[in-house]
Amino acid sequence: MDEQTFYRHLRVTHSQFVYLTEVLRQHGLKGDQHDGGVKIPLKQKVALFLWYMANQNSFREISDKFNLSQSSAHRCVVEVLRTFCTMVPTFVSWFTECEKMLTSAAFRAMCGIDCIIGAIDGCHIKIQRPPVRGGDYLNRKGYYSVVLQSIVDGKGRFRDIFVGAPGRVHDSRILRKSTFFARWAEKMGRYMLLGDSAYISREYPFIITPKRDNGALTTQDQQRNTQICKGRVVVEQAFGRLKCKWRRMRDLQNTRLDVVVMLIMSACMLHKLCTGPTDMCKDHPTGCPRHEDENI
Structure with a gap:
């Protein structure tokens, strides 16, 4: 060819x-x-x-x-x-100290916030209803899924993944159960992550989240929320590219959950190993859609 x-x-x-x-x-x-x-x-x-x-x-x-x-x-x-x-x-490894400094500089240029080394979010991967405790996998959008929680750097590369939580489970609870959470102080040091409103909690002092818009946000609050959104876009785009390039991730028909987890982990590996600095989706030059799971 x-x-x-x-x-x-x-x-x-x-x-x-x-x-x-x-x-x-x-x-x-x-x-x-x-x-x-x-x-x-x-x-x-x-x-x-x-x-x-x-x-x-x-x-x-x-x-x-x-x-x-x-x-x-x-x-x-x-x-x-x-x-x-x-x-x-x-191949899906945490930052070295040198990488933290470089990534922090990249996020500062991207969104204007200091000491940021990554963005965190969860992505729903569609599956068939599992034969055991299938109701736990029914998410808020009405389909069965497992969740891929990821932390990505400024280039959208996966730095930490946690795979297999049922789709019904909230992102905040998944983070508490993840292997990353048990060692967050050691891994983060003085640095922070960007997250959406799902991570608004005193349990997560290492995540910067936007303030909820209750109609009384100041101009400064709105500007801060905009900065956070500009930085968080890297994790949204990473999930979008994952599902657009490796289309098996749009709908996994395997009923065995262990195989589902291996497939998702392998897709993350392919995303890391087979994505060049100049790779761009010809169908979606401004960013790939996440296919059904967005904003869950």
């Missing part, structure tokens, strides 16, 4: 594909024997997985396209998912 066609189908460039394949190989993924001894090369596994994540095709359609049985196509996806999950601590 030429570069444009390759990117349209797999959502990565040729160079990103080579890099991703090598990273997965170093973490233990390899070609092997399926379908009665037919060898499935490593590159074919990676290409199949990228196609699966970038589209919403069924395994019947994918197996036909890659000339494999449905069971082999499914096995390839699961193998790559498991490999991705071992990579999360390495």
Whole structure:
């Protein structure tokens, strides 16, 4: 394929594909024997997985396209998912002190607020109703979902993720249950995060939130809220790009929640590994929509 066609189908460039394949190989993924001894090369596994994540095709359609049985196509996806999950601590990592200073400067230029290193929010990923305690996953918009809580830096890169909370759970409660919250003082130091009104609480002194508009906001309060919104847009855009580029995230049909969690974590990894500084969605040059979950 030429570069444009390759990117349209797999959502990565040729160079990103080579890099991703090598990273997965170093973490233990390899070609092997399926379908009665037919060898499935490593590159074919990676290409199949990228196609699966970038589209919403069924395994019947994918197996036909890659000339494999449905069971082999499914096995390839699961193998790559498991490999991705071992990579999360390495590639979705917290800031170093130097990175904190650089990111703080970027946010200062973006929104005019000092000592900000990231923005936090939750994103709902649509799923089928789970067979056990399914009602817990029904969110306020009327569909079943799990929540991806993320902290992103000034470039929209995921720095901390917490995946799998039921869609019915409020963002504030998810934060309290997350692994980040247990160590927030150590991780944040003197720095702060930007968040929306869901995080207005004395429990979160490390999050700057807008004041609720009760009709009596001063001009200074309104300006402050505008600054916070300008900074928070990076996390909104990150979720939008995630769902626009890796379209599997718009609607996960898997009923097994452990697989759902692995898929979401893998999408976050792809977002980190396969997003270049000049990447821009041609369909949405001003920012990708979040597809159904916005403002939940």
